[in-house]
Amino acid sequence: MAQDHCDCPEDPPGRPTTSTGVDYEVSDRVEQLIEQHGEMLEDGMLPVKVYNDEEIFEAELRRIFGQCWVFIGHETEIPEPGDYAQRYIGKDPFIFVRDEEEEIRVLFDSCSHHGSALCRAEQGNTSHFRCPYHGWTFKNTGDLTGVPLKHQAYQGLDAEEWGLVEAPRVENYKGMVFASIAEEGPSLEEYLGDFKWYLDVHLDVGKGGMEVIGEPHRWRADSDWKSGADNFSADSYHTAYAHRSVIEVGFAADEISGTPGQETQMHVTHADSGSTSLRLLEPEDEIYFGYPEEYVDTSNLSEAQADMAAACGAATGTIFPNLSFIHLAATNDPDEDLDGFFSLRKWQPIGPGTMEFWSWVLAPADASDEYKERAYDVAVGTFSPSGNFEQDDLAVWDGIADAAGSVFAEQQGFNMNYQMGMPGMSKASIVDDFDGPGTAWDDNLEEGTCRTFHGNWHKAMSGEDVGMSYPEDHI
Known part of the structure; x- marks a missing residue:
């Protein structure tokens, strides 16, 4: 008897949840430089090295931009349903979009299939984003709505679990939209x-x-x-x-x-x-x-x-x-x-x-x-x-x-x-x-x-x- 080419489970697993709150470890050298920075600042001085250092920069992306509220854009940039623009938190790409119900969203610009970027224009207007790699299609809410050959290739896929991932926290202060990729932390009002x-x-x-x-x-x-x-x-x-x-x-x-x-x-x-x-x-x-x-x-x-x-x-x-x-x-x-x-x-x-x-x-x-x-x-x-x-x-x-x-x-x-x-x-x-x-x-x-x-x-x-x-x- 010929064996099936794939030993797949009968019930496919859902999308795994991501861990949060994991501290980013840095080298002893960087920890010492950060400590030195704080001690020197008390005397009104700063080590210039923090302005151009590869390890410091990588730590900043995680310890600062991975935790703080970061400005995304102003709501008047996307006044109509479907309006969108490319934006970044640290170096991470996001889609700043007003969906069909006029809710402002900040969606991670990565297809949930094989990770390709969806947004190919700096800004525009669309009701859906289609991945150029395999054609998976998402509403501007982030919901997955189209999978090519789904009934042959992904019969057991739960589309509700494979939409675009949103920034965990998005808040608007008088038209200024901020987002944080940290799951927990102070509200924007508290932060400001x-x-x-x-x-x-x-x-x-x-x-x-x-x-x-x-x-x-x-x-x-x-x-x-x-x-x-x-x-x-x-x-x-x-x-x-x-x-x-x-x-x-x-x-x-x-x-x-x-x-x-x-x-x-x-x-x-x-x-x-x-x-x-x-x-x-x-x-x-x-x-x-x-x-x-x-x-x-x-x-x-x-x-x-x-x-x-x-x-x-x-x-x-x-x-x-x-x-x-x-x-x-x-x-x-x-x-x-x-x-x-x-x-x-x-x-x-x-x-x-x-x-x-x-x-x-x-x-x-x-x-x-x-x-x-x-x-x-x-x-x-x-x-x-x-x-x-x-x-x-x-x-x-x-x-x-x-x-x-x-x-x-x-x-x-x-x-x-x-x-x-x-x-x-x-x-x-x-x-x-x-x-x-x-x-x-x-x-x-x-x-x-x-x-x-x-x-x-x-x-x-x-x-x-x-x-x-x-x-x-x-x-």
Whole structure:
């Protein structure tokens, strides 16, 4: 008697569940470097090596991007059922999609058959995703709906068990969609903590809320993802030097430089998982980030938040790990008035010392098409691949990665100085009666915000929860 070619069980097994919460083991060298990072940060210093190291990068993908909430996109990017876009958590590919019932989903971009990527376009609209390898087909909910030759090849397959895998947790904060690939952890609201107070100023000041204009710009740079997150968290100390030429030719107001001795005030604050820098004008000057009065709505803001928005001409911020923003009044023509725009910026890790910039432009949803076009043009002229400000940053960040990857820095234990604002250094002092949460300084000569970011990096890499401000005795 001939034997059957396959000794298959009568009842095929279902899809195995994945284990969660497994700690990622690293070498003793990396553990020592992480420990050294935390000890040195207490004294306001950082080992440069963490900015370009293969083992550190692999640990970051698992201990940071594998655990934290990561920004996926804004809901206005996918306004219609079937709209989708490719996105990433760390280096992992996902499909950001609005299904036919208008629910926003974040689906792992891998066919449940043999693992091929499904999404072959950066963005589009579809009711189904079909694998180009063997033709398995999935609804935009992730449900498996089509298997070629199913009745001959997969008679016992339970389609309900073999749909696309979703990110375990997806949450939306006022249009900003975040996802976490960790099964458990704090909610997004808990993770953002008091930083929501500042986010609300930016998201609620525009009439009708904020809306994405066009597609996100994307370009690569030989810089580590932490350079962007650190800078926007906020390193306003660099503005007067790295960006001086932009200010001198009139493409931005001198007030945004934040240099001491001006009539403007510089308040730099940090709270919970985020850090932010605010350039505040005198109380009688109302600027609202450069938006015309008819596109401003402060009805959803507290009095303190509305006052801050009215006085703010520029602001940057970072939500750990790799989402930053800039809200800026600027111009492409020194003879024209300033126009406001809001830009979300994601520092996408590609490899040690290498990242991809993602930059979204937003404006008040109820603004005219003409104003949105003007705001977009100003954003392109300032913070984009060809932007005046952007090119200044790119000219210096790659040098950090170069130094971090050098043999000399490793042999000499080369360290960076982040001591500004610590006792005995600058004259910056903490503002006791600041209306917002967190810690505020009276000018930009401090690096507590940057130390907050690196403090969160150290906690995440050490397996601790991220979301608390760095201890005040270390700011």
